[in-house]
Amino acid sequence: MPHISLRQIRIFDSVARYQSHTRAAEKLYMTQPAVSMQMKQLEENLGIELFERQGRKLALSKSGFQLREYSNQIINAYENMIDYAEKIKGCHTGHLTISVATTANHFSTRILSAFSEKYPDITISLDVTNRQTILQQLENYEPDLVIMGEPPKGHGLLSERFMKNPLVIIAPPGHRLLNEKQNLTISDLKNEKFVVREKGSGTRECIERHFKDSGINFSTTLEMTSNEAIKHAVSAGFGLGIVSLHTIELELKNQHLAVLNIKGFPLCRHWHLVTRKGKAMSPVTEAFRSFLLENPEQHVYYK
Ligand code: PGA
Numbered sequence: 001m002p003h004i005s006l007r008q009i010r011i012f013d014s015v016a017r018y019q020s021h022t023r024a025a026e027k028l029y030m031t032q033p034a035v036s037m038q039m040k041q042l043e044e045n046l047g048i049e050l051f052e053r054q055g056r057k058l059a060l061s062k063s064g065f066q067l068r069e070y071s072n073q074i075i076n077a078y079e080n081m082i083d084y085a086e087k088i089k090g091c092h093t094g095h096l097t098i099s100v101a102t103t104a105n106h107f108s109t110r111i112l113s114a115f116s117e118k119y120p121d122i123t124i125s126l127d128v129t130n131r132q133t134i135l136q137q138l139e140n141y142e143p144d145l146v147i148m149g150e151p152p153k154g155h156g157l158l159s160e161r162f163m164k165n166p167l168v169i170i171a172p173p174g175h176r177l178l179n180e181k182q183n184l185t186i187s188d189l190k191n192e193k194f195v196v197r198e199k200g201s202g203t204r205e206c207i208e209r210h211f212k213d214s215g216i217n218f219s220t221t222l223e224m225t226s227n228e229a230i231k232h233a234v235s236a237g238f239g240l241g242i243v244s245l246h247t248i249e250l251e252l253k254n255q256h257l258a259v260l261n262i263k264g265f266p267l268c269r270h271w272h273l274v275t276r277k278g279k280a281m282s283p284v285t286e287a288f289r290s291f292l293l294e295n296p297e298q299h300v301y302y303k
Pocket residue numbers: 101102103104129130131132148149150197200201202203204269
């Protein structure tokens with residue numbers, strides 16, 4: 001029987017994910033030659049070529065692709081075993097790996113800071129990324145827990161809705177629509193240009209759906225991966241923006257941005273706490289879950 005170590009399986013998983021020995025080495029705090037050597041040994045031991053070079057990328061071969069499913073299961077089972085051991089010990093030390101949607105980061109760090117104060121011995125890794133990437137991470141059993149907009153049904157996910165996420169239309173102070181007629185509707189926006197988040201963002205997906213359902217053309221001037229950048233672009237006059245109310249607490253307070261009063265807005269989304277079915281919940285994850293669900297709204301200014 002070929003000898004394969006858990007370490008090799010983890011390296012294989014990382015090379016498959018980043019499609020590069022160099023990037024996998026960075027993520028694993030190893031040297032690139034050490035990663036290459038481990039992959040060579042793994043291929044020799046299995047007697048299978050796991051990767052094929054496609055230009056600068058290292059893509060999984062057909063066999064590599066099939067074996068990745070098993071490596072995911074092994075890593076997941078290993079982590080479940082460690083989590084279970086923690087549970088038996090029943091103590092509140094350990095590590096929490098959490099991913100939050102870009103927009104949710106505006107309040108999540110406050111929650112994590114309060115959580116850390118209560119549980120100082122728990123260490124935390126936080127990844128801030130968009131909806132599409134988070135769904136991919138959940139598929140790979142990566143984070144213990146996720147904060148995001150409503151996840152799609154039928155992907156082996158468990159989700160708990162915990163707080164409103166109102167989406168509002170922002171404009172620079174002095175924008176003509178702020179002073180025009182009362183009772184503005186979405187049709188009054190048909191000639192406006194918008195600064196929007198990138199494809200793959202949950203906010204973007206929701207706005208596009210809303211405009212499409214309303215039969216209004218949605219035209220964009222600028223596409224950006226950060227809410228901060230959108231706020232700057234809107235105040236610089238690039239167009240209107242649609243963002244979560246949770247991202248503009250300071251700007252509203254300082255009157256650097258204004259919210260347009262449009263019928264049908266704010267669009268009401270909700271934040272969800274999401275886990276992957278089959279990934280055991282460690283006491284640390286459970287502690288964070290209870291902490292968050294206890295009173296999430298205490299961590300945001302606008303409810
Ligand atoms: P996002 O937010 O736009 O930062 O991806 C997540 C969501 O609303 O689903």
